[in-house]
Amino acid sequence: MATQYDNQTTGQGHHGTPRRGAEGNVFSIIAMVLGVIGLIFLPIVFALGGLVMAIIAKTVRHERLATVAIVISAVGLVGGMVLGAIFASM
Secondary structure (H helix, E strand, O other), X not given: OOXXXXXXXXXOOOOOOOOOOHHHHHHHHHHHHHHHHHHHOOOOOHHHHXXXXXXXXXXXXXXXXXXXXXXXXXXXXXXXXXXXXXHHOO
């Protein structure tokens, strides 16, 4: 039996519908964490991995935080190399 409320949208998704929120920026958040870790420890591995993930987040997944992740990972890569060179020369 159909009621008058059958076709109205309530703004709520179905149980299987993914929500856009923190889940939509997963690659960007991981890239930011890797960029910060790369600033302190092994920038070639961590910050470069974060930069690659951030570029994937920007181009393929179109995440909102991808630009911030690219900047943080790039700063982590360059800054980590500079810090490594400074500590290596001591």
